[in-house]
Structures are given as structure tokens and as C-alpha cells.
Amino acid sequence: MSQPRTLFRTRVKFCGFTRPGDVRLACELGADAIGFVFAAGSPRRVAAEEARAMRQALAPLVDAVALFMDNPVDEVREVVRQVRPSLLQFHGNEDDAFCRGFGVPYLKAIPMGGELADQHPAALHSRFPGAAGFLFDSHAAGGSGGSGKTFDWKRIPVGVQKPFVLAGGITPDNVYEAILATLPWGVDVSSGIESAPGLKDGDKMRHFVEEVRRADCHVE
Numbered sequence: 001m002s003q004p005r006t007l008f009r010t011r012v013k014f015c016g017f018t019r020p021g022d023v024r025l026a027c028e029l030g031a032d033a034i035g036f037v038f039a040a041g042s043p044r045r046v047a048a049e050e051a052r053a054m055r056q057a058l059a060p061l062v063d064a065v066a067l068f069m070d071n072p073v074d075e076v077r078e079v080v081r082q083v084r085p086s087l088l089q090f091h092g093n094e095d096d097a098f099c100r101g102f103g104v105p106y107l108k109a110i111p112m113g114g115e116l117a118d119q120h121p122a123a124l125h126s127r128f129p130g131a132a133g134f135l136f137d138s139h140a141a142g143g144s145g146g147s148g149k150t151f152d153w154k155r156i157p158v159g160v161q162k163p164f165v166l167a168g169g170i171t172p173d174n175v176y177e178a179i180l181a182t183l184p185w186g187v188d189v190s191s192g193i194e195s196a197p198g199l200k201d202g203d204k205m206r207h208f209v210e211e212v213r214r215a216d217c218h219v220e
């Protein structure tokens, strides 16, 4: 029997950290996962050595997620070696064989912006059979995440058989609505908890988690 939703806890991934103090605070405020960005061109990009240092600030039972966008295989290998992430997240044109080649579970980001966004579950499952889950994000195909823009949550494909994370423009002010509208496994946010790219804001992180908890306690 599937668990009633009220026993469910929506996971919270805070992404794009550049300061160890922000990592520790995020853990204390209830984050389940902390994302480190290695995508070229991102204002949140960090070096493997920086991420390794921030990983030391992680509290127990909080996951480290390493995020890539068409990075060369050697770069991914070096991050896996130095940071030991528990999850990888791929935002580019990486195929399933590439993503599963590092011996670490992975999420595949699915672009939901632009005209080509209508994704069919069967196509996703056949393209990425090794994915631990999907991350539906608001960028268009070929674009970058971390945009701070939402997409039409009604475009999320029905019948996806893997856990999915909702991302793209989620904030403390809309995360309650986003959860009730999509019932995701987790929610992911970067811009919505920042004072500037890569600089996380404690009050926004706290408010975000409070709203996630409120949504999880909502009973129809």
C-alpha cells in the first residue's frame, strides 16, 4: 500500500554553494542535500578543492551533490575523487552511459523551458534507464540552470516511474504551491535563497524550509 502523503517528507536540495559557513547553516536549517556547481560559465562554479573544503562543513546525514553540464570526463572523475559526492547531477547533453560511468547515482536534469519541453515518460525512461531520478528544471534545451525562472508545472509528464525533483524559480513564497501542485520527491533551489549568485541568505533558507514543512503537513 502506498504511504499516505502526510507521512511523506519532501526532500530539500539547496544548490550553488561557495562558502563553507553557508553550507553549515543550510544543514542546521534542514537541507537534505547541498549542491556544488562545476558547470563552466556558472557564477556559482567552484573548483574541486573548494568543494572538498565545503564538504567538511556538511553535517551528518546531509548529501553532497556534484553538478555538471557537459564537463569533460576527467573533470567529473577528479570531482568524484576529491569531493566524494553521494549524487551527481547532469544538466547537459550527457547520455546514460556517460552519467553512469562514475559509480555514483545520478539525477538527469530535464529542460522544461522552450518549445521542445513536452517530455514523455517512456522516452525519459528509455533514454536514461540508469538515472536514480529526474530533475525538471525551467531552462530550455541547451540552456543553463540557476535561472531563477519558473516553468509551467502542469507540463511535468504524468506517469514518471522514477523520483523527480522540481527546480526552476522556486522561492519561499511559491514552494508551498509548487509542492501541492506537483507532489515531487524533492524541491531544488538556488536563486530563491540567495542575496547574490553563490551567496546564500539564512532567512530565505529558513523561510523556504518552513514552507516545505507546511506543505507536507497539508491534508486535503
Ligand SMILES: O=C(O)c1ccccc1NCC(=O)[C@H](O)[C@H](O)COP(=O)(O)O
Residues within 6 Å of the ligand: 015, 016, 035, 037, 039, 042, 043, 044, 045, 067, 068, 069, 091, 137, 144, 145, 146, 147, 148, 149, 167, 168, 169, 170, 188, 189, 190, 191, 192
Ligand atoms: O546554478 C547554476 O548556476 C547552474 C549553472 C548551469 C547548470 C545548472 C545550474 N544549476 C542547477 C541547479 O540545480 C539549480 O539549483 C536549478 O537550476 C534551480 O536554479 P534556480 O532557478 O536559481 O532556483
